[in-house]
Amino acid sequence: xxxxxxxxxxxxxxxxxxxxxxxxxxxxxxxxxxxxxxxxxxxxxxxxxxxxxxxxxxxxxxxxxxxxxxxxxxxxxxxxxxxxxxxxxxxxxxxxxxxxxxxxxxxxxxxxxxxxxxxxxxxxxxxxxxxxxxxxxxxxxxx
Numbered sequence: 394x395x396x397x398x399x400x401x402x403x404x405x406x407x408x409x410x411x412x413x414x415x416x417x418x419x420x421x422x423x424x425x426x427x428x429x430x431x432x433x434x435x436x437x438x439x440x441x442x443x444x445x446x447x448x449x450x451x452x453x454x455x456x457x458x459x460x461x462x463x464x465x466x467x468x469x470x471x472x473x474x475x476x477x478x479x480x481x482x483x484x485x486x487x488x489x490x491x492x493x494x495x496x497x498x499x500x501x502x503x504x505x506x507x508x509x510x511x512x513x514x515x516x517x518x519x520x521x522x523x524x525x526x527x528x529x530x531x532x533x534x535x536x
Contacts, residue, residue, distance in 0.1 A: 397474040399511065402504030406431045407440065413449050413456035413464060416440050425494055429502055430465045433491050436494065436502050438465035461482045471496050476504055481506055 407416045407428040409434065416428055416517060420442060430438040440461050448464040449456055462464045471494040495504040 394478045395474065396472055396476045396478055396495055396506055397504075399478065400474070400504035401484055402495070404451070404504055405501060406436075408432070409437055409460065409462040409465070413445055413454070413459045413461060415443075416461050417438050417445060417456065427505065427507075429494060431470075431493070431529060432462075435461055436455075436469070438467040439469050439494070440465040469494055471502075472506065476497075478511070482511065509522055510536045 395431055395473050398462055405419060405423050405425065405428055407419055407430055409430050409432045419428060420426060426442040429436050430442050444464050444466055445456070448454075449459055454463070470484065470488050472484055475498075485491070485493060492505055492507040494502050495506055497503040
């Protein structure tokens with residue numbers, strides 16, 4: 394199975410100059426927990442609901458004044474649309490990430506692949522894959 398068969402697309406994005414409140418409102422409106430962050434036409438990071446809590450709320454930053462670029466994750470990982478799902482899952486395991494940006498042939502972002510996509514859209518076919526990915530990416534970094 395190819396990544397393109399189960400990835401989430403189209404993709405909602407947010408500007409690096411937008412406020413945390415703007416990002417959170419967009420997440421709420423689309424019922425999602427992650428947004429690729431754009432600066433002009435380039436992806437410069439991602440912002441997750443967890444980033445907002447850990448880097449903004451926990452630091453007592455004003456979400457109406459704090460820009461997304463202050464709380465985003467810049468260490469992002471990607472795969473291609475035509476990559477086999479098992480290969481993408483191995484990459485998630487190796488990097489211990491819950492999501493990968495999906496790139497088209499021209500290098501543009503065409504979607505996102507999440508552990509949730511794998512769980513929901515592969516159902517019984519790849520059940521072992523879901524458990525393996527979750528087990529490997531959820532290894533705590535400290536106790």
